Structures are given as structure tokens and as C-alpha cells.
Amino acid sequence: MNEKAFKRRKLHSILFFLLIIGVAFISAYMTDFNLVEGMATIPTALIWMAENLIITTDTLAKLPKILEKLNETIFMSIAATTIAAAISLFLGIAGSTTTAVNGFFSTLARLIASFARNIPVVAWALILLLSFGQNSITGFLALFVGTVGFLTRAFIESIDEAGSSAYEALTATGATYFQVVGKAIIPQCLPQMISWILFMIETNIRSATLVGILTGTGIGYAFDLYYKMLDYQAVALITLLIVAAVIIIELASNHIRRVIL
Incomplete structure (x- = not known):
């Protein structure tokens, strides 16, 4: 057999x-x-x-302006991720089978997560571009909506995997819904949630480069500008800085994960 x-x-x-x-x-x-x-x-x-793609001394003279745009991209990605994480926490609690208040809110939270997650960030940038124009708000919202969809789904799975034993134990003692969620569910899921948030910060920094080309913001705008000017040395410097920034943030994220997990 x-x-x-x-x-x-x-x-x-x-x-x-x-x-x-x-x-x-x-x-x-x-x-x-x-x-x-x-x-x-x-x-x-x-x-x-x-x-x-050779970085020259003339190219390095543009470094301060490029770093300013890179900082804008990094901070926009962090802001979009952290604010989206706060919204996703409430949606995750509402959507989880363990902590759902009722079926309607659970279904609604899952639908929001599915709708926001299944449309690529670039598509969101193009959609929002029609309403808000080329500015930092458009880039922020594109990252924000995509992050809400991903983190809501991740938080729902994290809460579901946490188990219901602590939830049932506190409920049996007469604890309120918010006490149970705050004392039993969130502490169990918090390390995993932080890990997902760090992952999305890394992802959003990469995505923000492409979104910036469309919305005219951040390091993506600088990349597009120098590319259209055929200044390939500056393009090489921007690419190198993006790679370095992503690696540094990834190393920092991995260190934080080792500490909290």
C-alpha cells in the first residue's frame, strides 16, 4: 500500500x-x-x-534632496501603517469568530478586508488620483487602504488562532466584553500583531516608491524625475538608497521580532 x-x-x-x-x-x-x-x-x-549607472561626485551633490524625499516616503509609510493598524484592530476584533459581537459586523469586517486587500495598492493610487490629484494625501490613502485590508485579515487570523479558553474563562467570571478582549485576547495576540505591523512597514516602503511615481510624492517622484531627465547616475543613487533603507528597516524589524516573540 x-x-x-x-x-x-x-x-x-x-x-x-x-x-x-x-x-x-x-x-x-x-x-x-x-x-x-x-x-x-x-x-x-x-x-x-x-x-x-555610475555614481559620481556630481551625483552625490544631489544626495540631500534625495534623502529628503526618501525620508518623506519612509515616514508616510510608517504613518499609513500605524493608523491602518489601529483601524484594523477594531475590524479584526469585530471580524473574528472568537470576539465577534454578531454575524453582521463579522461579515462586514471581513468584506471590508477582502475588498481593500484584493485591489492592488497601485490600483488604489490610480483610483484615488482621480479624486485627490497628485499629492501626498493620495499616496498616504493608497497605502492606508491596502494596509487596512491586509492587517484586518491578519489580525482576524491571529485572534482566531489564540483560542477561546481564556475568553471563556473570563466570561465565566462575569467580566465584560471589553475586559475580556483587553485582558485575554489582545495580550495573547499582541506579539503576532506587532510582527505583522512591522512586515507591512517594510512592504509599504517598497510600495510607496511605485505609488510615488504615480502621485508625484516621495522618493518615487525623484526617481521618475531623474529618469525622465535621463540622469541615470541619480537613478542609480536613488535605487541604492532605497535598497539600503529597506535592508536597514528589515534588520531593525527582525531584531524587534526576536525581542517580542
Whole structure:
């Protein structure tokens, strides 16, 4: 029986692998993608990058302005994430099966999370751009809405996984709903929630770069400006600073996670 199950599992793996290859070939044919031609252009691309993406002393003179835009992007991402986390906490409590007040609010919270999460941040930026124009408010709201959708879903799952034993124990002693939530649910879920918030800060800094290109704010605006001016040295400096900022924030987040988890 074990041998038959192993052979069946092996056959399924081979069939799945062949299916993936077939889908890849069909996709390449439909999109006119040629792997050989693509690989052949790599040396030319590397030579162009070596010749044009060089940070010079003239480029470093633009560093203060670029850092100002980078700080704007980082603080906007942190503000959007933290404010969204506060809203998501209430939606998560309302949407969880453990702490839901009634079915209507639970369904409503889950619908809000699903609607906000399933529309990409870039799409939200384009939608909000029509109403608010190119400014920092549009970028903030795009990050805020996407973060509310993601964190609400994450908080609901965290509360559901916490278990209902502490909730039932405090309820049995006559504690009120808010006392139970504040004393039993939140303390159990808080480390995991903080971890999700830190993850979204990292994600939003990356997303804010692309959102900034659309909304004309932050480091994305600087990237788009220098790119259109064909100032590739400044583009290289901006890219390097974005990578460095994301790595630093990720290292800080990992340290905080090790402390709280």
C-alpha cells in the first residue's frame, strides 16, 4: 500500500511538472517571448549598466534632496501603517469568530478586508488620483487602504488562532466584553500583531516608491524625475538608497521580532 501510494505520488509530481512546462511554453508562444534572444541581450544590458549607472561626485551633490524625499516616503509609510493598524484592530476584533459581537459586523469586517486587500495598492493610487490629484494625501490613502485590508485579515487570523479558553474563562467570571478582549485576547495576540505591523512597514516602503511615481510624492517622484531627465547616475543613487533603507528597516524589524516573540 505504501509503495503504491509512493508511485501514485511520484506520478502526480511528474504530471504536475510536465503541466508547468507546458503552460510555460504556451505562455511564451502567446507572448512572443524568446528565451534565447532574451539571454543574448544580458551581456549588452550589463555593459550599459556598467557605463551609465555610475555614481559620481556630481551625483552625490544631489544626495540631500534625495534623502529628503526618501525620508518623506519612509515616514508616510510608517504613518499609513500605524493608523491602518489601529483601524484594523477594531475590524479584526469585530471580524473574528472568537470576539465577534454578531454575524453582521463579522461579515462586514471581513468584506471590508477582502475588498481593500484584493485591489492592488497601485490600483488604489490610480483610483484615488482621480479624486485627490497628485499629492501626498493620495499616496498616504493608497497605502492606508491596502494596509487596512491586509492587517484586518491578519489580525482576524491571529485572534482566531489564540483560542477561546481564556475568553471563556473570563466570561465565566462575569467580566465584560471589553475586559475580556483587553485582558485575554489582545495580550495573547499582541506579539503576532506587532510582527505583522512591522512586515507591512517594510512592504509599504517598497510600495510607496511605485505609488510615488504615480502621485508625484516621495522618493518615487525623484526617481521618475531623474529618469525622465535621463540622469541615470541619480537613478542609480536613488535605487541604492532605497535598497539600503529597506535592508536597514528589515534588520531593525527582525531584531524587534526576536525581542517580542
